Amino acid sequence: MQTLTRKAQKTQTRNSLIQQAEALFSKNGISNTTTAHVAKANKVSHGALFVHFPTREDLILSVVASFGDRLAAQMGKRFEDDMALKDLLKAHIQVLSEFEDFYMRLISESQSLPPNIRSIVYAMNASLSYRFYRAAQTQMKDGKVKKMTQPEFFNTWMALINYYVMNRDLFSDKTPILTEIGEDVLRHFLSLIKTF
Amino acid sequence: MNQRCESCFSCGMPLTQASDFALGDETATFCTYCVDKEGKLLPFDSILKSNAGYYQESQGLSEQAAMKMAKDLLVSMPAWKNAGV
Numbered sequence: 001m002q003t004l005t006r007k008a009q010k011t012q013t014r015n016s017l018i019q020q021a022e023a024l025f026s027k028n029g030i031s032n033t034t035t036a037h038v039a040k041a042n043k044v045s046h047g048a049l050f051v052h053f054p055t056r057e058d059l060i061l062s063v064v065a066s067f068g069d070r071l072a073a074q075m076g077k078r079f080e081d082d083m084a085l086k087d088l089l090k091a092h093i094q095v096l097s098e099f100e101d102f103y104m105r106l107i108s109e110s111q112s113l114p115p116n117i118r119s120i121v122y123a124m125n126a127s128l129s130y131r132f133y134r135a136a137q138t139q140m141k142d143g144k145v146k147k148m149t150q151p152e153f154f155n156t157w158m159a160l161i162n163y164y165v166m167n168r169d170l171f172s173d174k175t176p177i178l179t180e181i182g183e184d185v186l187r188h189f190l191s192l193i194k195t196f
Numbered sequence: 197m198n199q200r201c202e203s204c205f206s207c208g209m210p211l212t213q214a215s216d217f218a219l220g221d222e223t224a225t226f227c228t229y230c231v232d233k234e235g236k237l238l239p240f241d242s243i244l245k246s247n248a249g250y251y252q253e254s255q256g257l258s259e260q261a262a263m264k265m266a267k268d269l270l271v272s273m274p275a276w277k278n279a280g281v
Contacts (some may be wrong), residue, residue, distance in 0.1 A: 061272070071203070071211055119269035122251055123208065129254035151256025 009176070014052045014062075017042050022063045026101035030109050035059060057114045064117050067102055068124055071095060075128075085135040085145070089157065092128065096161065096179035101129050104165050130155035136193070145193050185192055206230040206237060206275040207247055226275070241281045244270060 004012065020042045024033045035056050039049040053059040078091035082141070098102055129150060136154055139145040139157055148156075164185060168177035178185075201217075201257035203210050204227035211217055211227060218224040218231040226235075230243055251257045257265065270276050 040230035069210070076212065099259060113270035115264070116272040119265045120208065121263055122255060122257075123269065126250050133254075149256070154255060179244075 009051075010124065013044065015046075016050060016146075017044070017052055017059070018062050018066050021059055022067065022102055024058075024146065025063060025105055030060060030105050031112055057117075059122075060117060061156070063102075064106070064120055068105070068120060071099055071124065071160040072127075074098065079131065083135065085132065085139060086190060087154055088135050089189070090182075092132075093161070093178050093186060095183060096165070097176040099167060100168075100176035100178055103157065104168065107162050108166050124155070125158065130190055143195055148193075153193070157189055160189055201225050201239055204272070204273075206243060206273055208273055209214060223262060230275075237275065240270070240279070 019036060021033070024037055024041060028037075033051055035053070036046050038059065039046045042049075049059075053062065061090060074080060074095045075091065078095060079088060082092075088142045093145045106113075106121060110121060133150045133153055136145055140147050163179060164177055170178055174180055200222055201211055201224070201231065204228040207227060207230055207241055209216065211222075214220050214222055218226040218228055219235045220228075221235070224231075226237060229246065231237055231239045244263065244266050247270065248259070248262040251262040251265050252259065254279070269280060
């Protein structure tokens with residue numbers, strides 16, 4: 001086996017810490033997980049973790065950035081130009097269901113996270129909002145979808161999705177909840193916005 | 197060799213295709229929205245205002261919340277982190 005260079009080893013440890021932190025955040029919650037927990041799970045000293053992430057905030061930020069990149073990549077794979085609204089929303093549900101454990105923690109703990117992390121989450125949502133609303137506007141012009149503002153449209157969709165994800169333990173024993181009820185939520189949303 | 201940036205050093209926007217980069221140059225470190233016609237980084241206040249507008253338009257945040265959210269994000273970015281803004 002080829003010996004890893006010092007730089008490659010450092011990158012590997014860093015990536016492993018990010019993965020381990022995401023798993024612990026997903027399982028136990030972001031606020032309940034300390035840097036000591038992450039170091040222990042990764043079998044490195046607490047001090048070694050701080051070489052890669054000088055503060056706890058840096059670690060959370062790296063996990064959220066990694067999550068955001070993978071989420072965006074998956075969305076990018078599924079979203080196509082001029083995709084119909086229904087298909088876009090369906091793809092959104094599918095992608096979120098793949099990342100649901102961490103997404104649930106992120107939205108549940110949003111207000112107690114460092115402010116720049118909350119900003120990143122809302123920036124990711126902003127991109128989705130523009131994409132979904134562009135597709136909705138086509139149908140608004142055709143008279144098939146009720147006319148409403150971009151925030152009204154996007155926030156109604158997110159309110160439904162986030163409510164079921166945040167309270168998923170109340171609705172099913174199985175996870176991801178979006179795999180269980182995603183189709184029903186989509187059908188209900190489309191019936192709310194249609195004109196006839 | 198220059199490594200291709202994955203996100204804008206100023207606002208954090210993902211840089212996935214050539215048109216996302218400043219002047220369409222894939223070796224650039226900024227996105228197309230954060231620079232002027234010559235590819236020079238725009239002033240902080242101008243970027244702050246447009247980013248806040250992005251939050252307001254897309255999700256209906258109040259002006260105050262949107263400005264705070266945009267500032268919290270921008271000051272953590274490499275371009276502004278130690279710029280004393």
